[in-house]
Amino acid sequence: MLGINTQALFGQLLLGLINGSFYALLSLGLAVIFGMLNIINFAHGALFMMGAFCAYFLLTWFDLNYWWALVLAPLIIGGFGIVLQHTLLRRIAGLDHLYSLLLTFGLALIIQGVFLNYYGSSGLPYAIPAALQGGTNLGFMFLPNYRAWVVVVSLAVCLATWFLIERTRFGSYLRAATENPQLVSAFGINVPLMITLTYGLGVGLAALAGVLAAPINQVRPLMGADFIIVVFAVVVIGGMGSILGSIVTGFALGIIEGLTKYFYPEASNTVVFLLMVLVLLVKPTGLTGKAT
């Protein structure tokens, strides 16, 4: 068919889906934080990187394996996020977006600089857990078990987060609190606490993605910086603050990027931004965004 190897094409689609699951997880955290807190969290990539480093430290210092890291790293880094929110971000709540962007961007540079200083740029090894090694031959490609695991986990977490925010009582409080914080606190709900917890949740999602990425990439100080720009493009395309939009766009862009890697690999780093420009021209609020 048009000289295209269909087997290879299926392979690229599947790989796109795998990368898309990282985009989805990261952009989901960004969307939660932006949608609920109105903060453009540029430190998201650095926190993602800290999640991966946390997994590495847990293994080398405390002998706690991957499965522990999967639970503990999001909690530890989420806790770190809560401290950040409580000490720094809280002070600029209500100011223009630009302030939170600058503050979190500065934080990201500091965090990356500290890690670069102590661990260098080439990174540290983190092995795939024994239970997920190996792979399955699907006929059209060899699917490593670990990659399949990543897709499953990220889909499950994305859906759970969406459910939490859109379908539970806690989620409805949260959404109400973003619309009108005074009115909600008048009902006796502790709005500042909810906001802090939400930031912690968003950061925890980034850390979880970091743990998932650790065995695939090297655990490197710049791993987040490489991802974050693409993820921001995903959020912009999906519509700032839209939970479902960022999940769907994350997976879709992963697939588009995968196809580009097959047809014209030189452009694979730029295709996402090309799409972003197109979407902004046609629908400036993003694919699922509401006009404000």
Add this chain to the structure above:
Amino acid sequence: MNRVHSILMFGVAMALSTAAMAQDKTVKVGNLSDQSGLYADLGGPGSTLAAQMAVEDSGLVAKGWKIDVIAGDHQNKPDVGTNIARQWLDVDKVDVIVDVPSSGVALAVNTVVKEKNAVFLNSGAAASDLTNSQCSPNTVHWTYDTYLLANGTGKAVVKAGGDSWFFLTADYAFGAALERDTTAVINANGGKVLGAVRHPLNTSDFSSFLLQAQSSKAKVIGLANAGGDTTNAIKQAAEFGIVSGGQKLAALLLFITDVHSLGLNIAQGLTFTETFYWDMNDQTRAFSKRFSERMKNKAPPSMVHAGVYASLIHYFKALEALGGNPHDGAKVVAKMKEMPTDDPLFGKGVIRADGRKIHPGYLFEVKKPSESKGPWDYYKLIATIPAEEAFTPLSQSTCSLVKK
């Protein structure tokens, strides 16, 4: 009497100052490198340290020379690199630029240095063009180049039966040069190249490219990339069962920092070419011990760091032989080419008319975890490529400085 005295004094002062001008003993060294990106570990701050150690070990400071070392971050971008180079040469009066990994930046800086008649001692970049079509009377290419990598690793792999290749190539000057030079070696030795895919610099996910390489059915997947790109590709190739599926990886350029980052479990068995390893002999071990003690992460020197050190040692010898710093790059480089080189890290050698430093290359294999006796004990020597075979023969050089 008083007047005669003051005239005499003036004369003496004049004589002294002209003598001082003839023997200007100030030197400014600029380490232009990737200080924070994917090549920062193999060059970066380690190259600045190597330059400082060269200054200390040259003994010139004790003889009244004043030598400064400054550092800049070119971020692997040719435009950023040329801007810094211009500022250094025009405003800061830098005499010699060292390191400059990333061939795209190195080729751009090469032009600026020639235009400003300064000195360029390249250690980090690989493109053999630096001493061929782009050669310059102001440039010495010290550590290694794509010709050496192709003839070292490329030839060894083809001779071992790996006669069909597929390249994963970094999409910039270095990758293109390495693919070109390796292809020439493969063809000359009876192998063939089935295809290539060019990936953007600093790619975190190689699975798509690896899948294409896999479906090409080539016996060898040649990695014409470096640093973080190479380690990601190797790690993910293991994940996708490329090696267990019967295809062999040829990492055409691998540094000790890459092997450390991969861990021996994944890196074991890889063969590659370098010109320096810390554990070669007593002199390299002594230098490496002093070096790693001063490195933040206690890493031993990479071959790029070693090249920065050795090239500066030779540069300082040339300055001393000239009796001062003439601030004339071409003149200093000519002197460097005239004098045979001898340093503790690369041994005895020469710099050819085209600016190519000549020394042996070494084919190494990464040890198995069971063979490694301690931290950073990673390589075993497989073969030595004699100095006269390691680099482009002058008869094939396209450099205009070579008289034929």
